Every structure is written in structure tokens, then in C-alpha cells.
Amino acid sequence: MDRTVGIFQSLKIFENRQAVVVGAGVSGLAACRFLLSLGARVRLVDAKPDLSPGVLQKVHADPASVGLTLEAGPHTPAQFADAHLVVLSPGVPVKKLAPVLADVDPARVVAEMEFASWFLTEPVIAITGTNGKTTTTTLVGRILESAGLSVFVGGNIGTPLCDYLMAERAADVLVIEISSFQLQNCRSFAPRVAALLNFSANHLDYHADMEEYLQAKLQLFARQDHGCTAVVPESMRAELVARGFTKARVEGFAAEDTDFDCPGLPGAHNRENIAAAWRMVRPFGVTEAQARKAVAEFHALAHRIEPVGETNGVLFVNDSKATTLDSVCAAVKSFGRPVRLLLGGVFKGGDVASMLPTLTGRVASIGLFGAAREVFEPVLAPHFPVSWDQTLEAAVRRQFGQAKPGDVILLSPATASFDAYSSYTERGRDFVRVAQAIASEHGGGR
Structure with missing residues (x-):
């Protein structure tokens, strides 16, 4: 089309x-x-x-x-x-x-996603929740593609909806991630399928209390009708139905609902995400065989803009393969959310200032580690909050301490690894180790 x-x-x-x-x-x-x-x-x-x-x-x-x-x-x-x-x-x-x-007039104040939705005619799957949104949004897109549908995946990740509207060809289905911030200013958005993955304390520096935070999330379902589907955790289903939160058909999900094999998504929380994804795609004619195949094959490419965990709403992304300035810029542009960028190692040359147009407006802070401090700090410090630590682990922990829910901690170092590691793969594995340790220290993460 x-x-x-x-x-x-x-x-x-x-x-x-x-x-x-x-x-x-x-x-x-x-x-x-x-x-x-x-x-x-x-x-x-x-x-x-x-x-x-x-x-x-x-x-x-x-x-x-x-x-x-x-x-x-x-x-x-x-x-x-x-x-x-x-x-x-x-x-x-x-x-x-x-x-x-x-x-x-409050009616004239809207979120970017709400504004874009006024012009959409394609069916939308919209996904929110405290944790796991990005992984599940990506997984749903992969499953739909495996069934032969053309799919746009974006919203709060990747490409904004307004940019999608500028594309020459429309997709069969849109799969979007949406946050509670965006939902507070959505008044007419009514996705064909809406999903709440989970709900726990978060964003309380923004929302007055847990009830206000939940009400923001439930705005996603408020304008659905009987032809729509609402996907929610089975553990919350009775409470939400009692609230009269939607007119849509309500489907609950739990980790034990599916036995799909997915070595690329370990953990009980990912079993829940898979169960939710299966319920989201069924209204579009996806067969169980198609879904099983897509789920079994789902994995991020190691060390290449690879999401490796999410803790307290902060996404950790391993892009250790990025050893040039251009590759860092490409990684930073992959996210529609604030990036806390980790740079450091053996600099291979280039004009650091050339990154400024890309980093501006996207990067919230920069954590330097190891070598190349003298290359990056003089150029970047006038424009961003910049810190330096001797080790990657110390830099990751510092950035996590500063991060807010919705931020991305991105290891995209723009350098070779030989000041502290034998290869970019060893550096990437060390980043993953630290991300997992932080998740364990904060209740398991997602």
C-alpha cells in the first residue's frame, strides 16, 4: 500500500x-x-x-x-x-x-504518539508495562513477520510514529512501545491490541503515587471497544476487570501458559513476555507453529546493539563491537529514549567532535573508562555531563546510579579493547556480567 x-x-x-x-x-x-x-x-x-x-x-x-x-x-x-x-x-x-x-486548552496538548495516531488507519499493537517492554515489542514484531506480515516496530523505541507516517509504504501491523508519560496525554488512542506486561513501583518521582502511575498505564485500554483485545497479567485480571478498565475482550497470561522453546530469552519473566506476545499476535491469524518458530529463533546479535537486561526500568545494551565513531552514532540513533553512553579504550582515530550533532538531544550523560580519556573528555565535557572511571564496571555502576527509569545504559565504546581486554567480545561479556550483577542486587531485574 x-x-x-x-x-x-x-x-x-x-x-x-x-x-x-x-x-x-x-x-x-x-x-x-x-x-x-x-x-x-x-x-x-x-x-x-x-x-x-x-x-x-x-x-x-x-x-x-x-x-x-x-x-x-x-x-x-x-x-x-x-x-x-x-x-x-x-x-x-x-x-x-x-x-x-x-x-x-488541555485538549490541544497531546503526546507525540497520540498526535501521530490521529493519522493511522493500520491496526496497532501497543505495549506498556514497568519492565520488559522493549524485548516484548521486538519479539511481537518478529512473530508477525514470520507469519508473512509487513510490520513496523517503534514508538518509544527506534523510529517514532511521526516518522513512520512520512514513509512511502504502510505496514500491515504496527507494534509500538508506549510509556506512562506518553499515556497521560493520550485521549483518543485506541489500539486494536493493548498489553500491560507487568506493574510495579516505578516513576514515583514523576507520579504522585502508585495509583496515579497505574491509572496512567490503564489509559492505554480506556478507548478500546468490543472488537479490541486487552492483554494483561492473569494475576491482575480480576482487579482490572472489576475496575471496568476497558470494553475490550480481556485475555490474561502467565509464565506457565506456554511451553515455547526460546533459548535466547531465559528466565521466568521472559516466559511471561512470551505468553503475552502469543496472545497479542493471535488476533492477526498467526498460527502456533509460526509463533513457535519465531520465538525459538529470537535472539539479539551478541555485542551489536544487544539488549542484555533491564533493571528498575533501565535498559542495558551491549554494543562492544562499536570500535569507531560512526558506529557509536549509529547505535545512539537506535533509541528514542535517553542514552547514558559508555566510551573508552584504545582510540583508533577520527574527529570526536563529528559525533556532537548526533549525541546532542539523545545522550543524557557520558561515562568514560580506561584509556582514551584525554581524547574524549576535552571535546565532550563542554556539552554533556562526563565522568571517568578506571574500569568498565565502575563506569557502569556510576551511570546506573544516575539513570532514571526509561534510560538506556549503552556500551558503545568507539575504541579497540586492548587496554584492558583481549577482544571486544571479552569486553562485551564483562559488561553483561556487570549488568547481571546489578540486576541481582536489585531483585532480579527484567
């Missing part, structure tokens, strides 16, 4: 309207691109006072010619006074914005 931006342009609902996008991260820039394609005038605002105007080049080669402007620094009511629409990037603290949005 062909898709062209012209389909949306013909609607003319945003032509010459003022839109304000909050947050200059991956999703915010995607929202800017799509709004501009609809003929809107776009003001990109970001609280970071030192944000480079060059960020606009990631949206359009000539920002001024298409009505795109950037305002960096503390938000003010004036930035939103003329807004026909306000689009929020994932993780933008809505409560902190409340004073400057006091005069804006």
Missing part, C-alpha cells in the same frame, strides 16, 4: 496553524518534520539553554524557509500563547509545564 504525505496535506487541517513541539529529542524532531509536511508553522522549544540551533538542520535543510524556529531555555507562557496544538516529546514532565500551559 503506497503512502504519500500528500494524503495528509490534502486534509489542510494544520495549514498555516501554529504548532509548538516541546523537546528536541528524536520524537520531538519527528513531530516537527510531520507537522511541517502538513503545512504548519512549527516552534520547537526545549528547556536546555545550551541547545545548538544546528538541531533544526535535523528537521529541514533550510528551517527558516518552512517556518521552523527554535527557542531554547526555560519555558514561558508566551511560547504557547498562539498554539493551535502543543505536541509533547516522551518524558517531558507535564506537571512542570502546567504553569506555562495555564491558558492553553
Whole structure:
């Protein structure tokens, strides 16, 4: 099925309207691109006072010619006074914005994912939960592909929905990860299949209490109808049904529900994820044989942007194979969530400053370890919080101590490993060991 931006342009609902996008991260820039394609005038605002105007080049080669402007620094009511629409990037603290949005109709303030969903006609599988979202989202995509369907996997991971809308061809099914932050500003989003993988204490620095956090998660199900499917843990099913949380058909899941063989996803929590994934794909005609095959074959490539664990909402990713600056940039761009980047080892040459346009807006902090400190620190420290530790383990633990739920701790070192390891594989294995130790220390992780 062909898709062209012209389909949306013909609607003319945003032509010459003022839109304000909050947050200059991956999703915010995607929202800017799509709004501009609809003929809107776009003001990109970001609280970071030192944000480079060059960020606009990631949206359009000539920002001024298409009505795109950037305002960096503390938000003010004036930035939103003329807004026909306000689009929020994932993780933008809505409560902190409340004073400057006091005069804006709340119905005009939406999450990037909600905004994109207005233009979708394809069926959507949307996945939320405290832990395991990224792995399960990826697994569901693989199972659907094994059944011969064309699939888009993205949302809070990978490609934002607004960028998907700019693609020339549409997928048969969209599989998206969605966070509680995004769900608080979703008012019409109604996925064909919605899944809550699990629920435990998290984001309580953002949500007032556990009940508010749960209510944010349950927004995913609020607008589903009788033709939709809600997939929830069997242990929560009775409570959620008693709340009247959805009109959809409700399916519970538990680890013991499936006996699919999956050596690439060990652990009871992954048995639960597999059981949930199976329930998500069945409405799309996937056979058990197709699902079994896809699950059995599922694994990340070792040391190449390889998710190796998730603890307290922080995802650990092993990209030890990245020994060049370009490969680091490719890895960082793979995530639509804040990255805490680990760099260090034997530098092989290149212009470290060339990474700045990619890292800006994506990287929350940088942990240096081992050799090459003198190469990275002078260039990166003026732009990011930078720390240094002698060992990789110390650097990982420091970054985990600073990380927030939803962050990615990414080992993508941009160097050879020979200052401390015999190979990149040994370095990667050491990173995995530390990630597993941290998970064990914090109750097992996911």
C-alpha cells in the first residue's frame, strides 16, 4: 500500500496553524518534520539553554524557509500563547509545564504518539508495562513477520510514529512501545491490541503515587471497544476487570501458559513476555507453529546493539563491537529514549567532535573508562555531563546510579579493547556480567 504525505496535506487541517513541539529529542524532531509536511508553522522549544540551533538542520535543510524556529531555555507562557496544538516529546514532565500551559486548552496538548495516531488507519499493537517492554515489542514484531506480515516496530523505541507516517509504504501491523508519560496525554488512542506486561513501583518521582502511575498505564485500554483485545497479567485480571478498565475482550497470561522453546530469552519473566506476545499476535491469524518458530529463533546479535537486561526500568545494551565513531552514532540513533553512553579504550582515530550533532538531544550523560580519556573528555565535557572511571564496571555502576527509569545504559565504546581486554567480545561479556550483577542486587531485574 503506497503512502504519500500528500494524503495528509490534502486534509489542510494544520495549514498555516501554529504548532509548538516541546523537546528536541528524536520524537520531538519527528513531530516537527510531520507537522511541517502538513503545512504548519512549527516552534520547537526545549528547556536546555545550551541547545545548538544546528538541531533544526535535523528537521529541514533550510528551517527558516518552512517556518521552523527554535527557542531554547526555560519555558514561558508566551511560547504557547498562539498554539493551535502543543505536541509533547516522551518524558517531558507535564506537571512542570502546567504553569506555562495555564491558558492553553488541555485538549490541544497531546503526546507525540497520540498526535501521530490521529493519522493511522493500520491496526496497532501497543505495549506498556514497568519492565520488559522493549524485548516484548521486538519479539511481537518478529512473530508477525514470520507469519508473512509487513510490520513496523517503534514508538518509544527506534523510529517514532511521526516518522513512520512520512514513509512511502504502510505496514500491515504496527507494534509500538508506549510509556506512562506518553499515556497521560493520550485521549483518543485506541489500539486494536493493548498489553500491560507487568506493574510495579516505578516513576514515583514523576507520579504522585502508585495509583496515579497505574491509572496512567490503564489509559492505554480506556478507548478500546468490543472488537479490541486487552492483554494483561492473569494475576491482575480480576482487579482490572472489576475496575471496568476497558470494553475490550480481556485475555490474561502467565509464565506457565506456554511451553515455547526460546533459548535466547531465559528466565521466568521472559516466559511471561512470551505468553503475552502469543496472545497479542493471535488476533492477526498467526498460527502456533509460526509463533513457535519465531520465538525459538529470537535472539539479539551478541555485542551489536544487544539488549542484555533491564533493571528498575533501565535498559542495558551491549554494543562492544562499536570500535569507531560512526558506529557509536549509529547505535545512539537506535533509541528514542535517553542514552547514558559508555566510551573508552584504545582510540583508533577520527574527529570526536563529528559525533556532537548526533549525541546532542539523545545522550543524557557520558561515562568514560580506561584509556582514551584525554581524547574524549576535552571535546565532550563542554556539552554533556562526563565522568571517568578506571574500569568498565565502575563506569557502569556510576551511570546506573544516575539513570532514571526509561534510560538506556549503552556500551558503545568507539575504541579497540586492548587496554584492558583481549577482544571486544571479552569486553562485551564483562559488561553483561556487570549488568547481571546489578540486576541481582536489585531483585532480579527484567
